[in-house]
Amino acid sequence: MSKIRLKKYLYGGIQFVSIVDENDCPVDVYATAYINSVLSRKAFNTTARYANELLFVLCYFTKRSIDLTVRVASGKFISYPEYLSFLDFCHHQKSAPLEPNVIPFLGVEDKHLRNAMTANLRAFSKVSPETIQGRVRRLRQYLEWLFDEFHGGKIVTDEVEDCFHKLISKLKLDEHSFGRNSDFNPVSSSDSVIPDSVFESLQEMILPESKNNPFKSSKVRNYLIVSLLEQTGIRRGALAKIKISDCRFHGSYDRIFIYRARGADLTDPRLEKPNQKTRSHEAVVDRSLMEKIKIYIDCIRPQFDQSKTHDFIFVSEKNSRGTSGQPLSLKTINNIFNKLSNALDFKVYPHMLRHKWNEKFSLAGQEQKIDGRLLEDMRRKAMGWSPRSTMGQVYNDKVLQRHTDEMMKRHQEILDNNK
Template identity: 85%
Template sequence: MSRIRLKKYLYGGIQFVSIVDENDCPLDVYAAAYINSVLSRKAFNTTVRYSNELLFALCYFTNRSIDLTARVANGRLVSYPEYLSFFDFCHHQKSAPLEPNVIPFLGVEDKHLRNAMTANLRAFSKVSPETIQGRVRRLRQYLEWLFDEFHGGKVVTDEVEDRFHKLISKLKLDEQSFGRNSDFNPVSTTDSVIPDSVFESLQEMILPKSKHNPFKSSKVRNYLIVSLLEQTGIRRGALAKLKISDCRFHGSYDRISIYRSRGADVTDPRLEKPNQKTRSHEAIVNRSLMEQIKFYIDHIRPQFNQCNTHDFIFVSEKNSKGTAGLPISLKTINNIFNKLSNSLNFQVHPHLLRHKWNEKFDAAGEEQNVERPLLEDMRRNAMGWSPNSTMGQTYNDKAIQRHTVEMMRKHQELVEQKNEGK
């Protein structure tokens, strides 16, 4: 089995991604060109995700001695049975055996037992429709790019062109089928993303002086991180790239500027640089939290020497790898929430607080009798979404269905009252 992996590295302060072999060398120059030309136009985290999808496809075909580059170059392409086998494997986790129908146990003679083990293995290997769709889409786009590189502007035989278009059409059909299926996403009308009781426990637990606080150190920093996500609804990446200069420590003393990433930030030493996906906007927090952020910047952050090398607010406070004082990593933020989740006995993550913010925003809008169109415009502004964004439709649907349930309940009560009066 070939040991192929994704490698992330910095060069000149800029992030790069490559698919390398067991010798740490690029697996294929065309795969490297595709990543650094087509995929690199995206945000870095998106580039990594798309590269992982390509890695999945290259691992599959390489371990079956199928050279995709050579196949496209000589016009053989991928046969229909070969694609069907890949499509079947797309339904499985990366950790699943390369042959999903082969059980990794020896000495099992009973046929029924082998079949049961096979079914069990496949059941545990299933992935989401979005994951399958992404893997199929990446293979299709990579094959299209390779075909254009080798045959674009050149005369190819009718047989090769026909075989190529049939293959791409099949991939598109499979890809689009998952898109249609994933559109059906019933909205819960009553359940909150974080039950109020759990949310209240989280707010109490994260207080630095709380007896339930699960952290032995970095309590102030972790409290500020959770509180900022709760009050602003910003993403994890936007929080990790906040700078001291983004905070308005004057005037109303309640605003933080959220900037969209424009190219690589050469002042950021992190390998996985955080980014802000949506448009630049201002986030509003209460004055008390801003004062606590100022306290952290003035009195806690300076305790770590390397904080003088950059302007990012939140820093690593452990020096196990010489990182104390350097900007906090996305992994560290995830670890904070993993620890909180274990203590709460409820899985909570940064993006869940973004959803909770939107729920609270809805409730506040209804309490103040804000008309729905205006409320959605306000939400788009606060979230940094474009004026034409439909991202808020989920919350709008949820509100509509909640009102529908309330109306139906009242109607049922009237019917019951009439029946009782007869």
Template identity: 25%
Template sequence: MLKNTLKAANSGLFFYWLKKSVYFFRLGVYIINLQVFMLIFGLGMKIEIKKFMSGERYVFLLDDDGMPDFWVTHFVTMKLRKHITTSSIQQYLKSIKHLKLWESINGRDLLEEIYNGVIPTLDDINALKEHCSYRASVFKNQTKTNVTDMGKFHLSKSKDKPTVTKSQYISRIAHITEYLHFCGIERVKKKPSAVQLSDALNLMKTQLKSDMPKDRLKSKQMALDKSGIPDDVFEDFVAVAKPNSEHNPFRNPVIRFRNYLIVQILYETGFRRSELAALRIGDIGTDTDNPTLSIVRRHNSKEDPRLDEPTAKTLGRTVPISKELRDLLNIYVKTHRFHTKAAKKHPFIFVSHKAKSGSHESGQPLVKQTINDIFNRIRKVNFERFWGITPHSFRHYFNHQLSKCIDQEKKAVEEEVKRLEAEGKPQAAKLYADENKITEQRELEIRAEKNGHSDLNSGRPYLKRTVIEQANKMRRKMHENLKHKAEVGVYGY
């Protein structure tokens, strides 16, 4: 009986280990297939921001093992980090990640091929350009059953292929071109054939940039255009954001007050979202009669605990604000912000407040996404009317109001010149016009000062809103003068 019991036990043990072996074998196959899937789709690659002890935020592209990609890191270190912001570097890495997705699908390593003397052909470049026109979701949404055959992957002409915007496509090509050219030159510079390979890489760069819109400012201007939003829509949005508004979607009175200040600052100043999130208590002007808010460039701040540090994209500047807004900001800082837990550890004006227990730590500096969330909540109050309102659209509103003020000033100067000429004072009229006339150059200088632009041409996209408004007025006058107008109630309709 004992012998039979041991035999049964051994038999059970044998089948137990056999079952486990099959399980681990299947798990191993699953892991291998998962790794192949991640390799092909680039799912293991991710972009991360690390904060160094110096305060510098460094953006890495991590591979499937969580290790930084060597050449991408070299490119960021040598080419990008000294000249552009962390958020801009993130956009570069998103484009490079899309390039590596193309390499995975096609079983290619372009930098390794360049090192071996093989420069991407025109067919490669055209295929890469086509790839850059599609959203990443086109590739990620393929069925997992075909994962082992993805080396043969191609886009079916009959399938719907969501594409990116023109501006995103242009940026992708520009980023990838800069990355491949810089790293390609780095890889071949010590080879005997370095001169010939450099010439070939220069040709590759030209071919990648061919057929791109030459006027990138015009493309950017089209992307920035928010001219379809009437002024009264912005006014109504601010009215909903007021703490005492019956339509305000927020319940907590402190959060209502904070959110109203955020909207009001954008309404009065035209600040960017990141500039607003980076405001410190010391940026509130202390002059009683001339209240101001200052934008100060403080990149890689040690005091800022946020990994995605909001920073000023343009030049620093001091902007006048209303006395009422200044007083409300001081009330918020001294009353509501003062009583938050973590606010004493940093100098930033706007902080989180607990909407409910355990939702987030009270007093932490507000992140940029929270500002977006605030606008999304208010927009839903009347989405049909507020659908186009974003934090950045208030920058367009601000510049449109600036255009109106400039037009009024131009008209006042013209009237004064006419008055002086009518009084028989042509020399005084000419002198007054020379000193006060607002030319296009002068207008761009004023706009650059108000917006913090280092390049005067950066202000041109904001002129489009006024131009379209004037064009629409002329079109309405043309309609009034038409002999034949559309008739309602005739022809059976």
């Protein structure tokens, strides 16, 4: 079986994704049509994630000589045991080298020891319920799309239709069960996404003049990146697509417009174009930080020739593959945080600063005694969430749990005193 993989590419400045073989040829015309018709309606990063789930599905069934297209076209579909085997494999990491029921150490004679070792290996390769749910959903939706392609608008036998609907119903039940299981996430009021001591170390370390700064170059740029994520709570993608024209270097001198683009930005040469997932909004930053950004734009950014070809603020400052001066890639932002993580001896990544911002926002609201409903409206505005979004409930639950813990402690103290 030829090795198949996901390929991302640009054509006419527009991003595409495809599942290809070792010769970069599409492995299945129907998979290609599905990706470019159904999945392409989403944001590119979402399309790539869904296509990666489809890759997992195709790899699994192709390895077992099961052609989903032929099965659906013939009206025979996949059997219940075949689906259960797939479901079991969905629990494992994509890179896991072992089949779920294969024991690679046959030289071990003791049956109990072999079983224990196999169980241990399988436990290490488990993935999250959300990942399993995504894989099952992708199989279901792909089968539904294939069924519509081959049998939509045509007369099929009751037996074929009944068999298909039973299979889809089973997939839906399993898909929903993983969704419910993943919702159970006990709230801990004491645990911060980044402990305050680590957060303070990060703030000190990222200063360009800090002796603990782990970077040999690009210190000012990296400081601005971390500081913007910390002060605004925006996502990594939103930060990577900020342009000079988005900054309000006048008036209050403290705002940056975070926008959600409609369609591909043809001025962006990056293969993986960053995107803003939520609504457009204004982010407020300290005036002093805005002044530092202006200095970077005026004095450091122009040192790289290709920076003159676009309006994006943050640029690559290394000339690997001739990228010096080009818009900063999402991968580079990840690498910045990987280096900070190693220096801190604590895993920190861009989205954690979004969570930290929300934690600090909740505490500030408490201290100022802002009404809960008003606070949530303010949070939605600042995060670019829709008016109906319930995302803030995660942070409300932590505040509620903290109050509950305090009340329980006081109640226990009263009981102890009475004793």
